[in-house]
Amino acid sequence: MSWCSILVDLLIKNGVIITVNSKNEVISDGGVVIDADKIIDIGPMSKIQNYSFNNEIDAKGMVIIPGLINTHTHLAMTLFRGVADDVPGINWLPIIWSIEKNITAEHCYVGALLGCLEMITTGTTTFADQYWHMDRVVKAVNEAGMRANLAQGILELNEPDKGERELTESVAFAKKWNNSSNGRITCKLGPHSIYTCSPTLLQKTREAADEIDVGLHIHVAEAPNEPKMTKEKHGETSIEHLHNLGILKDDVLAAHCVFVNKADMKIMKQTNTSVAHCPTAMMKYGNEVAPIPELLEKEVMVGIGTDGCGSNNNLDMIEEMRTAAFLHKQNKREGTVLPAQQIIRMATILGAKSLGLENEIGSLEVGKKADIIMLDFKKPHLTPFHNCPSHIVYSAFGSDVDTVIIDGNVVMKNGQIITLDESKVLTLAQEAFEELLEIGGYSLSYEKNPKPGFKTNLTVKSFQTFLKLQQKLKGG
Amino acid sequence: MSWCSILVDLLIKNGVIITVNSKNEVISDGGVVIDADKIIDIGPMSKIQNYSFNNEIDAKGMVIIPGLINTHTHLAMTLFRGVADDVPGINWLPIIWSIEKNITAEHCYVGALLGCLEMITTGTTTFADQYWHMDRVVKAVNEAGMRANLAQGILELNEPDKGERELTESVAFAKKWNNSSNGRITCKLGPHSIYTCSPTLLQKTREAADEIDVGLHIHVAEAPNEPKMTKEKHGETSIEHLHNLGILKDDVLAAHCVFVNKADMKIMKQTNTSVAHCPTAMMKYGNEVAPIPELLEKEVMVGIGTDGCGSNNNLDMIEEMRTAAFLHKQNKREGTVLPAQQIIRMATILGAKSLGLENEIGSLEVGKKADIIMLDFKKPHLTPFHNCPSHIVYSAFGSDVDTVIIDGNVVMKNGQIITLDESKVLTLAQEAFEELLEIGGYSLSYEKNPKPGFKTNLTVKSFQTFLKLQQKLKGG
Numbered sequence: 001m002s003w004c005s006i007l008v009d010l011l012i013k014n015g016v017i018i019t020v021n022s023k024n025e026v027i028s029d030g031g032v033v034i035d036a037d038k039i040i041d042i043g044p045m046s047k048i049q050n051y052s053f054n055n056e057i058d059a060k061g062m063v064i065i066p067g068l069i070n071t072h073t074h075l076a077m078t079l080f081r082g083v084a085d086d087v088p089g090i091n092w093l094p095i096i097w098s099i100e101k102n103i104t105a106e107h108c109y110v111g112a113l114l115g116c117l118e119m120i121t122t123g124t125t126t127f128a129d130q131y132w133h134m135d136r137v138v139k140a141v142n143e144a145g146m147r148a149n150l151a152q153g154i155l156e157l158n159e160p161d162k163g164e165r166e167l168t169e170s171v172a173f174a175k176k177w178n179n180s181s182n183g184r185i186t187c188k189l190g191p192h193s194i195y196t197c198s199p200t201l202l203q204k205t206r207e208a209a210d211e212i213d214v215g216l217h218i219h220v221a222e223a224p225n226e227p228k229m230t231k232e233k234h235g236e237t238s239i240e241h242l243h244n245l246g247i248l249k250d251d252v253l254a255a256h257c258v259f260v261n262k263a264d265m266k267i268m269k270q271t272n273t274s275v276a277h278c279p280t281a282m283m284k285y286g287n288e289v290a291p292i293p294e295l296l297e298k299e300v301m302v303g304i305g306t307d308g309c310g311s312n313n314n315l316d317m318i319e320e321m322r323t324a325a326f327l328h329k330q331n332k333r334e335g336t337v338l339p340a341q342q343i344i345r346m347a348t349i350l351g352a353k354s355l356g357l358e359n360e361i362g363s364l365e366v367g368k369k370a371d372i373i374m375l376d377f378k379k380p381h382l383t384p385f386h387n388c389p390s391h392i393v394y395s396a397f398g399s400d401v402d403t404v405i406i407d408g409n410v411v412m413k414n415g416q417i418i419t420l421d422e423s424k425v426l427t428l429a430q431e432a433f434e435e436l437l438e439i440g441g442y443s444l445s446y447e448k449n450p451k452p453g454f455k456t457n458l459t460v461k462s463f464q465t466f467l468k469l470q471q472k473l474k475g476g
Numbered sequence: 477m478s479w480c481s482i483l484v485d486l487l488i489k490n491g492v493i494i495t496v497n498s499k500n501e502v503i504s505d506g507g508v509v510i511d512a513d514k515i516i517d518i519g520p521m522s523k524i525q526n527y528s529f530n531n532e533i534d535a536k537g538m539v540i541i542p543g544l545i546n547t548h549t550h551l552a553m554t555l556f557r558g559v560a561d562d563v564p565g566i567n568w569l570p571i572i573w574s575i576e577k578n579i580t581a582e583h584c585y586v587g588a589l590l591g592c593l594e595m596i597t598t599g600t601t602t603f604a605d606q607y608w609h610m611d612r613v614v615k616a617v618n619e620a621g622m623r624a625n626l627a628q629g630i631l632e633l634n635e636p637d638k639g640e641r642e643l644t645e646s647v648a649f650a651k652k653w654n655n656s657s658n659g660r661i662t663c664k665l666g667p668h669s670i671y672t673c674s675p676t677l678l679q680k681t682r683e684a685a686d687e688i689d690v691g692l693h694i695h696v697a698e699a700p701n702e703p704k705m706t707k708e709k710h711g712e713t714s715i716e717h718l719h720n721l722g723i724l725k726d727d728v729l730a731a732h733c734v735f736v737n738k739a740d741m742k743i744m745k746q747t748n749t750s751v752a753h754c755p756t757a758m759m760k761y762g763n764e765v766a767p768i769p770e771l772l773e774k775e776v777m778v779g780i781g782t783d784g785c786g787s788n789n790n791l792d793m794i795e796e797m798r799t800a801a802f803l804h805k806q807n808k809r810e811g812t813v814l815p816a817q818q819i820i821r822m823a824t825i826l827g828a829k830s831l832g833l834e835n836e837i838g839s840l841e842v843g844k845k846a847d848i849i850m851l852d853f854k855k856p857h858l859t860p861f862h863n864c865p866s867h868i869v870y871s872a873f874g875s876d877v878d879t880v881i882i883d884g885n886v887v888m889k890n891g892q893i894i895t896l897d898e899s900k901v902l903t904l905a906q907e908a909f910e911e912l913l914e915i916g917g918y919s920l921s922y923e924k925n926p927k928p929g930f931k932t933n934l935t936v937k938s939f940q941t942f943l944k945l946q947q948k949l950k951g952g
Binding site: 016078083085086088089118121280282283286315322326327332334335340378379381383385386395400429434445 | 762
């Protein structure tokens with residue numbers, strides 16, 4: 001420290017930095033200088049100025065990348081991990097709902113704490129969530145020190161009053177929390193989907209969103225029978241339907257988009273609609289493959305999401321990146337599809353763009369928020385040390401994340417989370433889960449899905465029957 | 477310890493045990509009693525006899541399963557991790573060979589050490605390897621204390637003398653090492669494939685195998701152009717070709733079997749040919765999907781393999797299990813395909829059967845060898861604690877493996893490997909890799925594949941051209 005040096009909060013030194021800047025630069029022996037919540041310098045160690053610093057992290061043997069951005073999840077659903085596996089896709093939601101109908105705000109808080117814990121420890125610094133009891137998710141996010149884009153869900157289910165009520169709640173939530181916590185929390189409105197919200201409600205949601213200047217987070221063209229149902233009901237594709245209602249804009253985050261055709265893609269590009277691609281959940285339920293390479297080719301913004309733990313079953317973005325790469329290489333019968341560097345961009349800067357946060361996060365550049373993760377590469381499966389982007393996508397584990405910085409704060413160091421009491425969160429989550437089972441009349445099993453009562457042999461043939469069943473489950 | 481109790485080497489207590497026995501029993505609060513290399517008692521803690529023990533492991537919060545069995549890899553290729561990613565499938569082998577041609581026995585030893593380290597730390601206790609310099613792999617396996625089925629590779633490449641020479645070496649290797657190290661090491665002969673070995677050589681290999689009573693480990697119907705090439709050259713499918721040559725028996729381990737039709741499957745069932753399914757490597761190169769659900773339906777034995785690190789890029793069997801489940805659910809558009817319990821069977825008991833070791837390993841039962849792993853479930857991504865098979869397949873990381881026992885010996889405890897010096901192995905592997913790059917005239921890069929010289933734009937149109945290129949690369 002020389003007498004003329006600038007005092008800063010934190011220096012990270014001696015790491016390999018994957019910047020994810022517009023040139024995709026990788027710095028082989030680099031440093032990052034952080035003051036307050038921002039990156040104020042970054043580059044090769046030889047070019048980093050002589051700063052004084054309050055704290056220092058030696059990143060030798062580590063790889064430094066932007067914090068991962070999970071663009072679609074339902075955080076509190078961590079409590080449903082493992083309850084509806086290996087079942088026919090159409091039965092998944094009824095099974096989940098048979099437990100979910102009893103969920104309280106407190107359960108959601110605990111589930112969100114578990115989710116934040118899991119995300120931080122596996123390198124996710126920002127996530128987009130659409131669920132209920134979101135006030136309690138805010139509380140968990142603030143305790144964990146994460147960055148999040150939160151949307152209170154809106155379900156109408158052929159009950160206009162219910163739809164209106166949930167829209168009002170979603171708007172109130174967004175007004176209350178958007179741009180809170182030093183900007184760490186932003187909001188959207190959360191209309192669930194076009195098969196659970198009427199055209200009228202969707203339009204009202206759009207108007208309300210414009211009024212309070214937030215976007216929309218909605219499931220689009222996800223279920224195998226959605227295309228047929230939408231065509232029959234509205235004479236349009238899901239994307240056309242939303243477009244013709246005037247819903248689509250650059251603030252729309254459309255989860256899944258499995259069933260979109262070329263004309264839909266053109267609309268998505270025109271309207272700057274973003275996509276949250278969740279490959280694992282779609283594979284696990286035997287769904288079709290979303291046309292992600294085509295969407296990227298058309299310059300539609302595509303981020304990566306894990307979806308909720310009821311369907312994934314974890315929140316590990318490293319696994320999600322790998323699965324995305326493998327799935328599309330296999331689907332296109334071409335090993336060059338979605339190379340590692342591209343996948344990392346999807347999980348960082350494209351995710352940031354999908355959330356309208358590209359000026360804040362998504363790459364390691366001067367002026368951006370200090371949302372940074374460090375992976376410990378001194379591991380058998382990451383040796384020999386070279387080709388770091390590829391090792392991250394094709395070989396790393398979520399558990400290789402050693403250090404996590406969000407908004408300039410070190411929230412995890414040496415693999416230990418600082419902001420949450422890990423052991424306490426695990427205990428609370430176990431208790432909440434067992435309580436939900438008890439209320440629902442299910443018993444705990446180490447062998448397979450809780451039983452009895454899990455109707456895994458339900459044969460729900462159509463969405464009409466499905467919606468009726470759903471009503472029934474919600475009612476009883 | 478009462479005065480009348482039996483003295484044993486090791487008691488594991490208080491864990492959830494996934495036995496993978498014929499009833500697929502899961503014991504919620506169980507113990508395993510080990511003496512010398514064998515399991516001598518297993519059951520609920522309440523039914524475990526009162527033993528005295530030299531050592532004890534408390535498995536509270538852990539899940540105990542049979543050691544995972546990786547049925548197809550090329551162990552020393554850990555040194556090629558990350559050198560040929562995101563390239564057209566047809567270019568992969570030429571790229572690998574451009575480095576591999578310089579590999580020495582010492583490199584293979586170091587690569588095998590790295591492989592053993594990676595496998596043990598991620599829960600694999602047994603693997604099947606087909607590669608070269610296998611004497612040095614034996615040395616690594618013995619130092620690591622693993623169980624392995626090893627085959628010295630046989631490549632003919634239209635040079636009958638070379639083929640004869642390699643057959644002789646493969647036979648000498650198998651004779652020397654089969655059933656060595658308390659039976660931990662068994663051997664097969666390793667004819668590479670039908671496109672690199674002539675019918676004559678394959679038949680000689682079969683005769684030699686019968687003479688010394690070992691099986692064969694061979695790549696079958698893997699490459700997209702193998703079916704056409706085999707049809708043109710031999711008028712048969714790959715399976716028919718091998719069957720008509722009299723090669724197929726219950727001691728044949730056929731890696732991949734991507735391109736097998738119904739008639740082939742019938743032959744495979746009749747001959748009790750086993751399959752090593754390697755989903756990750758096949759997806760990564762954009763290959764077709766092997767018909768695994770169909771093969772299992774026909775009761776063909778299918779184990780799971782990672783393939784080598786040049787193509788996977790890791791040796792993590794937990795990831796491989798998950799990928800197998802997801803791939804086939806997606807491919808069949810049906811979430812019920814290959815449920816978690818079935819996947820675990822494939823990675824344990826079916827793997828054991830594929831290697832002819834079902835009386836020794838693959839399940840936790842009295843009389844079997846003590847090849848056991850324990851996963852620490854006190855983790856965010858494994859909470860809530862229930863449905864253990866599902867959590868392992870759909871949510872666990874390789875790094876959740878806490879303790880590994882092979883042949884009754886504790887080779888890893890509390891996440892720390894005991895038999896190898898981890899830090900030393902990582903250093904040796906890095907040095908070996910950099911030496912191979914230097915010999916080949918490549919430079920180290922943290923950004924992407926080593927360059928220059930990686931001809932990722934090669935357009936090898938046919939196997940004929942491919943074989944010529946391969947000869948050229950081997951030559952210079």
